Amino acid sequence: GFAYLDRPKxxxxxxxxxxxxLNVSALVPVYNEDPAALRSCLASLxxxxxxxxxVVVVDDGTTAPTPYEPVxxxxxxxxxxxxxxxxxxxxPNQGKRPAQMAxxxxxxxxxxxxxxxxxxxxxxxxxxxxxKPLADPRVQSVAGIMMSANARRSFLTRIYDMWFVAGQLxxxxxxxxxxxxWVNSGPIAVYRGPVLRDHARLYxxxxxxxxxxxxxxxxxxxxxxxxxxxxxxxxxxxxxxLMPERLSHFSRMYLRWMRxxxxxxxxxxxxxxxxxxxxxxxxxxx
Numbered sequence: 328g329f330a331y332l333d334r335p336k337x338x339x340x341x342x343x344x345x346x347x348x349l350n351v352s353a354l355v356p357v358y359n360e361d362p363a364a365l366r367s368c369l370a371s372l373x374x375x376x377x378x379x380x381x382v383v384v385v386d387d388g389t390t391a392p393t394p395y396e397p398v399x400x401x402x403x404x405x406x407x408x409x410x411x412x413x414x415x416x417x418x419p420n421q422g423k424r425p426a427q428m429a430x431x432x433x434x435x436x437x438x439x440x441x442x443x444x445x446x447x448x449x450x451x452x453x454x455x456x457x458x459k460p461l462a463d464p465r466v467q468s469v470a471g472i473m474m475s476a477n478a479r480r481s482f483l484t485r486i487y488d489m490w491f492v493a494g495q496l497x498x499x500x501x502x503x504x505x506x507x508x509w510v511n512s513g514p515i516a517v518y519r520g521p522v523l524r525d526h527a528r529l530y531x532x533x534x535x536x537x538x539x540x541x542x543x544x545x546x547x548x549x550x551x552x553x554x555x556x557x558x559x560x561x562x563x564x565x566x567x568x569l570m571p572e573r574l575s576h577f578s579r580m581y582l583r584w585m586r587x588x589x590x591x592x593x594x595x596x597x598x599x600x601x602x603x604x605x606x607x608x609x610x611x612x613x
Contacts, residue, residue: 356426383430388420468552471515471564506557543587
């Protein structure tokens, strides 16, 4: 019932002009990515109907013999033609979180950070739609809808795509009505700048049972946003990501998600305020 009430957020002309003034930085961590997939990802970012001001690509110590130089050369010229600034850097392999924070560190003036993955193709209207809920100053993060770019490759990818999209448009939509989305999809989400900058140290040093936590980055960022205000979903913003085509790959990915979900559930119970609806909804789910 709550999911049925979820509708794409719309804005007035005045609000839209305010959103157009926001400085948006897209963060693209890369590790051993297929060059063709990376090029498709970057092309989709600079050909948005509402372009980001900056796209930051962080090569996190790629070890595979992947020739990124042709992609980099093409991207610098293509982005310049579209009026988009580019930062392309390489660092020793540290993981996705340090790669994202390296991008944040070099764009301190960003009002909004747009997170995506290097194998994700964003719909041309994705960023414009993602920004609309930010017209409400209480909203700290916005999730988009992630779909499978390779849904027709196998029975597994078809089932996965149906299951995941339905989950977003039912489970997450019901939470969005309450302003209490728990997990944004890593390949398509936006956050207000302070959400990432103010929590950078904790984001990079999270531990559980004295062990460093490097998984479930998207749910951790969403928790930071939820502690500062409302977190919602924009069901008219879409991105297409490559999904596992083998059961073994899918099982490893799902296990990572469940580990992260377990840890994050404890963090929500501990840190979300009792005066907020998110804590009580979380208790009800348990």
